[in-house]
Amino acid sequence: MNEPKHRESSREFAYRNLREMIVNMELKPGDKVSETELGTLLGISRTPIREALIDLEKSGAVKVVSQKGTFISFIDPFLIEEARFLRLTLEKEVASLLCEEQYHKDLYLLEDNLKLQEFYLQNENYEKFLELDNEFHHLFFRLTNKENIYALMRGLNIHFDRARICIFKNKPSFTTLEEHKDILAAIRKQDKESVKACIEKHLYRYVLDKDHFEKEYSHYFKRSL
Known part of the structure; x- marks a missing residue:
């Protein structure tokens, strides 16, 4: 994983890394993601992970499905x-x-x-x-x-x-x-x-x-x- 940049917040750090993982297909379309597992991977709490996923959902990169979870969006x-x-x-x-x-x-x-x-x-x-x-x-x-x-x-x-x-x-x-x-x-x-x-x-x-x-x-x- 990339190291945090100077003055980069935990939310920005989470977003940058998750975005890169999606772009590089380390997180593939259709994959279900876990806030806990991603937090452990990046060495941060669930809160900035959740905030980053909200930002990614706004751009259509992830999709939250009721009662199923959060998934990486398929290619559109x-x-x-x-x-x-x-x-x-x-x-x-x-x-x-x-x-x-x-x-x-x-x-x-x-x-x-x-x-x-x-x-x-x-x-x-x-x-x-x-x-x-x-x-x-x-x-x-x-x-x-x-x-x-x-x-x-x-x-x-x-x-x-x-x-x-x-x-x-x-x-x-x-x-x-x-x-x-x-x-x-x-x-x-x-x-x-x-x-x-x-x-x-x-x-x-x-x-x-x-x-x-x-x-x-x-x-x-x-x-x-």
């Missing part, structure tokens, strides 16, 4: 597409802001992230690569002081993240890294339209792999609990 293709659309719409605009001169002093953070992405991809550490991938996109929002927007997007985005990671685990590729490099190159050129086009191309990759994903993981797709 409509929620995946809704999350992808939201991320595409917001990320294009936020990333294009980085073209403005005031943000260029911080672009080294994106450059450093890409160097680490390349290192871990070459060494076939795909889990670490995916972590850095998410951080790369998070930096768009952090550097432009749009953290609250990122936080609002993150809840629904759990559905897109789960699908994207399932696809990537079976299809590791340098294409993702090259697309990240293209985004940064467009930002450095201060070409907002090119940045938006790069983001659109990057997030369209899921659409290209969608049919294969839905076939391979069909047993995890939405049905009654």
Whole structure:
């Protein structure tokens, strides 16, 4: 499990870890979850676990069934597409802001992230690569002081993240890294339209792999609990 971050509350710690477990399919669609067992696993009390599950239920990642318990939600293709659309719409605009001169002093953070992405991809550490991938996109929002927007997007985005990671685990590729490099190159050129086009191309990759994903993981797709 991940260690608590500086000034992170128990509720935030629980949410971050449970979200990651759902996205990485350590908690699979349809699994019944126990507040007591999760609390023991994370080394915290049941209260922050319960609070984190409430937050995850709001985004549709878990489902509480009366007299049966709490379950990890099955994959819903409509929620995946809704999350992808939201991320595409917001990320294009936020990333294009980085073209403005005031943000260029911080672009080294994106450059450093890409160097680490390349290192871990070459060494076939795909889990670490995916972590850095998410951080790369998070930096768009952090550097432009749009953290609250990122936080609002993150809840629904759990559905897109789960699908994207399932696809990537079976299809590791340098294409993702090259697309990240293209985004940064467009930002450095201060070409907002090119940045938006790069983001659109990057997030369209899921659409290209969608049919294969839905076939391979069909047993995890939405049905009654």
